[in-house]
Amino acid sequence: MKLVVVGLSLSSSWGNGHATTYRSLLRAFAARGHVVTFLERDVPWYSGPARDLHDPDYCKLSFYEDLAGLQDHAAEIAAADAVIVGSYVPDGQAVGRMIQETARGVTAFYDIDTPVTIAAVEAGRCAYLGADQIAGYDLYLSFTGGPMLHRLRNEFGSPQAVALYCCADPAVYRPSEQAKRWDLSYLGTYSDDRHPVLDRLLLQPARQAPHLRFVVAGSQYPGTIAWPANVERIEHVSPHDHAGFYGASRFTLNVTRADMVRAGFSPSVRLFEAGACATPTISDRWMGIETVFTPGESILLATTADDVLGVLDDMPPENGRLIGERARAEVLARHTAAHRALELEAALSTVRIKRRAS
Incomplete structure (x- = not known):
């Protein structure tokens, strides 16, 4: 199959989670014998030193x-x-019109931000996807599963909507034996709606437990944030260094954007990457998380700072290691790049067969 992807970025992982998702997925897709071209808008913030x-x-x-x-x-x-x-492509609505007018093969929209996208579409402020364009794509590949797929088909007229979650490449994300630098880490770009949860589940515990070590890695955090003394700040961790980052973390934190919490069934790529590294994750709560990992066995859920401190202070080390090992087992069984490549191939092939039959 000859596949062309017009995405936000493959060349730069700076300030976005799209690049690591595309890299893992397309590497595995090409390994199945397909030919892939990635077209990327050349923008200043993903060029120069940011292009990795x-x-x-x-x-x-x-x-x-x-x-x-x-x-x-x-x-x-x-x-x-x-x-x-892909979602967040600059001038995405115009790009989508051009693709739908030009392509003779299957056209698909890959939404790595589905709940955010749909909320913006409903408000009439989505720059990269118009409500009328959803029905024009043969296939909607959604970061979000569950009830959102029903909405895409029945409210927005998508001919075919399927979940295509993020994933991890186990050749890149794997356990590493190294000293633990931090008791709790967080890896993610700043967003207004995530920050209150990050404050509650990491910064508050840091303030209450000066004997513990924390780290927040990611770009675009405002200079007005008062970081506790025991919270290390790292501006950027390249994908090449993600496994080492997780390996140096006793636990890592997952925080989900508000629109995705409301929609549910929206696992972050960080869940799969940390899981593949066998680093136990403490996550906020959202509907459908149990379909990805098993709460209490392969992932820990927290609502308050006390929930987090209870884990960091009271959980025996062997219990944390076991949770991480179970998470890795679940990733290897269902959430690798090879699994997603097979799912993508199946979804595209199904639409191709339907087009031929019509």
């Missing part, structure tokens, strides 16, 4: 300057068996 992937060996990476530059790839788009447009 230049020449992937599993796909062709090409850059375009603007919408006119994307038209230079029209022949390749038209000849592809499938074309995927």
